[in-house]
Amino acid sequence: MFCVECGKRLDDDAKFCSSCGKPQKQAGDANAEQENQQTEESKTGESQTEENVSFTLPDTVDNSIKVYDAAISSNGKYIVFIPDNGSASSLKNIINIIDTQSKEVVYSVNSNCTDILAVSSSGNLIVTKRYADIFLRDAEKNEYIHEMYCLTRSCFAFCPNSQRLAYILSNGDYDLEVIKIQDRSKLITINGKENAFLDAHSIAYSHDGCYLVVSNGIILDARNGNTICKMEVPIESMQSEAHIVISHDGKRVITFINEVVSIWDIQKGSIWLQIGIGKKTRPGHFEDCAICLSPDDRTLVAGYSNGIIRYFNAETGELLKQFPGDKSAIKWLSFTPDGKTLISFAGTPNQTIKFWVADN
Numbered sequence: 557m558f559c560v561e562c563g564k565r566l567d568d569d570a571k572f573c574s575s576c577g578k579p580q581k582q583a584g585d586a587n588a589e590q591e592n593q594q595t596e597e598s599k600t601g602e603s604q605t606e607e608n609v610s611f612t613l614p615d616t617v618d619n620s621i622k623v624y625d626a627a628i629s630s631n632g633k634y635i636v637f638i639p640d641n642g643s644a645s646s647l648k649n650i651i652n653i654i655d656t657q658s659k660e661v662v663y664s665v666n667s668n669c670t671d672i673l674a675v676s677s678s679g680n681l682i683v684t685k686r687y688a689d690i691f692l693r694d695a696e697k698n699e700y701i702h703e704m705y706c707l708t709r710s711c712f713a714f715c716p717n718s719q720r721l722a723y724i725l726s727n728g729d730y731d732l733e734v735i736k737i738q739d740r741s742k743l744i745t746i747n748g749k750e751n752a753f754l755d756a757h758s759i760a761y762s763h764d765g766c767y768l769v770v771s772n773g774i775i776l777d778a779r780n781g782n783t784i785c786k787m788e789v790p791i792e793s794m795q796s797e798a799h800i801v802i803s804h805d806g807k808r809v810i811t812f813i814n815e816v817v818s819i820w821d822i823q824k825g826s827i828w829l830q831i832g833i834g835k836k837t838r839p840g841h842f843e844d845c846a847i848c849l850s851p852d853d854r855t856l857v858a859g860y861s862n863g864i865i866r867y868f869n870a871e872t873g874e875l876l877k878q879f880p881g882d883k884s885a886i887k888w889l890s891f892t893p894d895g896k897t898l899i900s901f902a903g904t905p906n907q908t909i910k911f912w913v914a915d916n
Contacts, residue, residue, distance in 0.1 A: 621637075621639075621909050622639070624637075624638040626638070627672045627674055630677055630716065632892050632893055633657070633892070634662070634679035635654050635656055635675070635909065636675040637909065638651055638672060639652060650666060650667075651665050651682065651695070653682070653695055655679070656892045656897065657893065657897075663679070663680065663695040665698050667691075669691070670685055670687060672684055674712040674714060676714040676718040677714060677717070681737065688707045689703065689704075690703070690710065691703055691704075704723075705725075706725040706726060707726070707727070708726045709757070710725045711723065711757060711759050711771075715765050716763055716765045720734055720778075721734070721735050722734045722744075722761070724748065724770075728748075729747065730753040731745055731747060731748040732744075732748060732759070734781070744781040745781075751770075751772075756770045758770075758799065758800050759800070760800040760801075762778070762802045766779070766806060767784065769800055771799075773811075786825060787820050799888075803853045804851060805853060806822065808821060808853075809822055810856065817830070817847060818830050829873055830873070831868055845859065845861075845886075846886045846887055847889065848891060850870075850891050850914075851894070851895040853870060857889050858889075859881055859887075859900055860886060861885040862885070863883050863885065864879075865879055865881035865900060866878040882908060882910065883902075884902035884903050884904060884907070885902060886901070887902065896913070897913065897914055900912065
């Protein structure tokens with residue numbers, strides 16, 4: 557169980573929190589309280605909710621949940637989010653991590669933060685931001701293990717085995733650095749000025765951890781940081797947030813470039829297929845487009861700033877179907893590992909995570 561005050565993980569029979577000293581409710585007390593609450597609700601018709609109570613995901617996948625911010629692991633297995641408790645404060649107290657297939661909350665921690673930046677494939681490591689302070693946190697141990705500082709833009713990517721963290725901070729030279737999670741030692745540092753990382757808005761590991769792809773078009777060897785190839789990505793396409801998707805077989809990279817989604821051959825660094833799904837809104841500005849691939853790499857899904865979601869054949873570019881996903885811009889998309897559920901996250905003003913039956 558977790559402390560109701562500070563979120564620290566405790567033994568199931570703990571009466572007090574070893575961190576903050578808060579008295580804990582035992583199972584019997586909780587059951588009695590629930591029975592009393594149900595009795596009271598039957599009289600009043602109203603349910604009382606306690607502030608900072610851990611969030612429980614709806615049982616059905618076609619429901620949506622209201623959040624303040626959220627991120628999903630690269631394997632689609634875990635979502636980390638800040639529940640929207642209606643507070644006007646930019647600092648939010650509770651962070652929940654859920655398993656997307658079992659729909660269970662696996663970790664719930666107390667942490668004042670303003671943004672969720674990343675979550676590892678193992679689900680227990682998260683990167684959060686509080687104004688200009690960035691924290692790497694172990695959710696299982698409920699403790700901060702590394703701290704960084706970045707006033708403006710930053711991007712992060714966990715290695716698939718959750719043993720490394722790659723990032724670019726908009727401080728100084730925009731260097732790309734890779735640290736070892738265990739001791740936070742720096743394993744790789746790549747000069748940001750020489751590689752134009754100033755124009756990079758996102759980075760991603762391949763699913764096997766061999767490649768590290770930067771949204772300005774550079775593909776790196778994840779073991780040593782050496783450049784494998786450079787995709788000729790137009791610099792003007794980086795005026796808005798760039799999205800990167802790497803195929804599960806590690807052979808292709810998908811990027812949003814000048815009104816189209818381009819599918820690149822990693823080894824050749826050349827375009828293999830282009831799909832026109834973006835829309836230029838005005839000169840020099842581009843509609844944000846969230847994209848993801850199905851686990852079998854056969855279907856490409858795109859989400860638009862108007863909330864529309866479209867399915868494409870990833871081999872031919874054929875439009876398969878489309879539907880209104882939300883009334884707000886789609887910020888990210890992902891399939892669950894079994895491919896049965898599509899998950900979407902829409903930005904302001906709705907700020908919702910939705911679970912869709914993939915076949916529907």
